[in-house]
Amino acid sequence: MVAELLPPERVLMGPGPSNVHPHVLRAMSTPLLGHLDPAFLTIMNETMDLLRKVYQTENKLTIAMSGTGSAGMETVFVNLVEPGDKVIVGVNGLFGTRMVDVAERCGATVVQISAPWGEIIEPQKVKEALDSHPDAKLVAVVHAETSTGVRQPLEKISEIVHNTDALLVCDMVTSLGGCPTEIDKLKIDAAYSGTQKCLSAPPGLAPVTMSDRAVEVMNNRKSKVQSWYLDLSMIVSYWGEERSYHHTAPITMAYSLRESLRLIVNEGVENVYARHALYGEALQQGLEAMGLKLLVNKEHRLHQLTSVCIPEGVNDAKVRSRLLEKYDLEIGGGLGELKGKVWRIGLMGYNARQQNVTLMLSALEDILLEEGASIEQGAALSKANEVLKKCVLV
Amino acid sequence: MVAELLPPERVLMGPGPSNVHPHVLRAMSTPLLGHLDPAFLTIMNETMDLLRKVYQTENKLTIAMSGTGSAGMETVFVNLVEPGDKVIVGVNGLFGTRMVDVAERCGATVVQISAPWGEIIEPQKVKEALDSHPDAKLVAVVHAETSTGVRQPLEKISEIVHNTDALLVCDMVTSLGGCPTEIDKLKIDAAYSGTQKCLSAPPGLAPVTMSDRAVEVMNNRKSKVQSWYLDLSMIVSYWGEERSYHHTAPITMAYSLRESLRLIVNEGVENVYARHALYGEALQQGLEAMGLKLLVNKEHRLHQLTSVCIPEGVNDAKVRSRLLEKYDLEIGGGLGELKGKVWRIGLMGYNARQQNVTLMLSALEDILLEEGASIEQGAALSKANEVLKKCVLV
Structure with a gap:
């Protein structure tokens, strides 16, 4: 007979996963609801509301994708980018490098703005890149670089990007719930995160938020999104009022996210x-x-x-x-x-x-x-x- | 203050998610390990061994992808198919239709074999399709059609497919752990499943298995896999001996899968x-x-x-x-x-x-x-x- 699970108990003080809050662990042993059960749809609505509070946004499209933070990254790129689009990516650590890889797999022409690992992307460099590439569809930077520990200031970059027609995309995997994300105040058009860092939930979901401008860009796509699994045009119909079945939502992970966000919002x-x-x-x-x-x-x-x-x-x-x-x-x-x-x-x-x-x-x-x-x-x-x-x- | 989670307790006798085994629920409140912790790597090895037993295979590449069953489907297609490849798909329900959509998004030319919903794909039709399209790279059918309740016999189809160079791909979302899957005996080259059906775990992981022939096809790709998140060439390095970091594995979901497989293997x-x-x-x-x-x-x-x-x-x-x-x-x-x-x-x-x-x-x-x-x-x-x-x- 195979033995039961009995892992050692660790204090997780690496770059994530972090320890899960005991209340979140408890919520994960809650019996399942079906993914179309009216009671689960209520939980989804509550989760979206809570997520908006923690992301500091009113964005309607604020949901959790059924994958880890990297699936959140891929969600943003596959939905916003079409083959041939030009995108500007700040690379000052591993996750900037990863964005370049993901964007290229979407058929994008990528312009990289590099900085040494451990330093920020200077806003002036973003301006220069946009001046040289005024047709860029989006600019992507990492808000909290998990590979270095750098916090990227976003105010000036946002101003520069929004002097053009480009969208601003931010990796917020390590910032969400750990420091201000201020999606609306900073006019960030698309952000993604993970659950295993400052939210104190297990890895497995990717909270994503998109501004109305980003939604409009998606609605005007000429080509199908290359990923069926991450195609937001279908997924929003499940999170929205239509409640159309797309894929079976990871129910238990949704419980964990709701509980972790609830604890954060209740603490303030x-x-x-x-x-x-x-x-x-x-x-x-x-x-x-x-x-x-x-x-x-x-x-x-x-x-x-x-x-x-x-x-x-x-x-x-x-x-x-x-x-x-x-x-x-x-x-x-x-x-x-x-x-x-x-x-x-x-x-x-x-x-x-x-x-x-x-x-x-x-x-x-x-x-x-x-x-x-x-x-x-x-x-x-x-x-x-x-x-x-x-x-x-x- | 937002209230704690208190959903009604349901008996889930729809097409899935099904009720989670109480021992699996319990396993999900186990405190987390890091995704590179030696103790977690042992759990991954154990999970692969258990998964092989339940899939009835010796396939080395037998792992759980970090998404739901549909991510499993996408994994198989994005890794095996390159733009311009021809694939044959049996369509006798929703999940056949979904495979067509996913394959087309990979740039495949899809040949559909249709049958009324509620009926099987006749082996003779597969033969005719392969005769007309001898250059087909793979033939995909749904073993257990979740939209109809049809069990697709695979013996003859496997024989027909393997008289050519094509690979045989099977959707086993509803069959894994519920009826024999016999991957090796039936020479199935690639299969994917979900955790929320006969495995009695929550939705969120996609068990995938690939034959050595399928691995060879992947190794001989000319183009990059269009999905970074589902790119097996990198993911196998995490599940394999290299243990290279790719994305943060959904630890708690991995616990649930190990426990559910353990219960099945112990029952026999x-x-x-x-x-x-x-x-x-x-x-x-x-x-x-x-x-x-x-x-x-x-x-x-x-x-x-x-x-x-x-x-x-x-x-x-x-x-x-x-x-x-x-x-x-x-x-x-x-x-x-x-x-x-x-x-x-x-x-x-x-x-x-x-x-x-x-x-x-x-x-x-x-x-x-x-x-x-x-x-x-x-x-x-x-x-x-x-x-x-x-x-x-x-």
Whole structure:
């Protein structure tokens, strides 16, 4: 007989998945409804309303696609792009690179704006690209680069893009629910995210939102969307009043999303952002007090995800294994050109709280000492607690 | 404050989703592992092994795609088909129609073999199509048509297809875990399924299996797969020994699949098929004893899904609503050209047991009498019990 599932219990402080809120885990053992049951349709409506609050938008088209965050990325590109279209993509990390790949598979001509991994895309570069390519259909940037920990400022870029006819697309996989996304205020035309980061739900759904302008672009397509599974022209008829069957919605995942959004909205989105900022700040100052260097400069650093430069002579994989073995604590390694150069530490959603800051700083210090790294001993915790003492969350 | 989730508890006897096994629901509240955690990689290996047993195959490429059954369909077509390829598709229900749509979006030239909804695709027709189109790259048929309840015999078709160089693709969304799928014995080159039917897990994953021949065809592609999200050339590197990150796997859904497969393998696949056959037979004979007509002739009828012709003068939607209101019992309506003409009753996975046969026959009889239908009163239950008495399951 095959044995029952009994995985070790981990503290997930990598770049995601993050730990699932216990209430969300509980919601996932709720018995199923059918995907056309009137009670499930109510849950879908509630989920859309909650998602609008967390995305900070009134966009009618605000739904969850039946796949992970990468399916959300593909949804935006396959629906907005037609073969031959020109698109401008900011590439300052792995997910920008991925957008280029996805867009090219849609038959787009891609103009890349590159910046070093760990830096932002400068708005001026976007202006130059649009000046050289005034026929670009959209400009895509990553709001929170999961591979580097960079927070991309969007205000100026939005202004520049909206001085043309192009649409602004944002990857918000690691930002949704972790810092302000302000879809309407920033006039973002299309955004996608995942559920396993700051929403504290398991991976498996991709929240997507589209402005009316983006919807109009989709409605004026000349060619069929190349993906049947991700074709929004059919999927909105299921989420909308027609309730036409498209595919069987992932019911349990929908339960988990509704519950995770409910917890965020009940806590208050502004409070949730403040909590991420506070504990993220404490962790980052603690890491620096330990003598570690952070990849991203302070101004453009995400609070929910921190890239730490691996100290000279320290074995990347060994440290991560030891954290997992000794503390059941997961952190992420570097991706792409940052492989072996950084660790990525997440403090996302439910995980953004005191005990995780303390655990991470203590455990990392312990293992780094084990590995003979030269660090400032005992400084991290006191620094983090000093930051935390200055601020009381409501 | 937004209220907690508290949906009504339904008996799901439509075409799927079916009720989730209580052990599977329980497994879904297991805390998450990271998608690259060694403990999760072990769970993936175990899941592949279990999936091979249930698909009845030794295929190395036997994995779960991160989407619902329709994503499984799209996976097979986007990976096997290149623009300009010719494919032959059997269309005798909605899911054949969907395959045509998906294949065309991949740039395929599609040759359709049509049969009336509720009937099988005759092997002779496949032979004729292949004779006229010897350059066809693949032949696709639906093993268990969820829109009609037809079980497509595959032996002869497989023989015919394999007398040529074409690949045989099968939709097994409603057959996997409900009746023999025999991938290796029948030389099926590619199959896909869903988790929400006979596996008794929630919707959200698409088990896919591919023969070595199909893998070779993929390896010899000239063009990139048009979907990044479903590109098997990258996804197999995550499921394989390389463990390269592609997208964040839906961890909780993976838990649910492992648990559902574990329950099936521990019960024994042959026993599971026999249980579906027995209770399905009892239900079908009960329905006929009530005086209802079944859409599909006995020889080609699935046991796990039965299409019942709606009696003259009876209001389709009213009966389904009444079953839901009064009994918390869901059955499915007809799709496409069968809309308003049939009901679809599922007895899948965990649901294939005595209490559901009895509930369905009693409740349907009650509501049909409420609606003034002329049926044979009191005959259904005794007929079903007579069938069940003749057979004892191990």
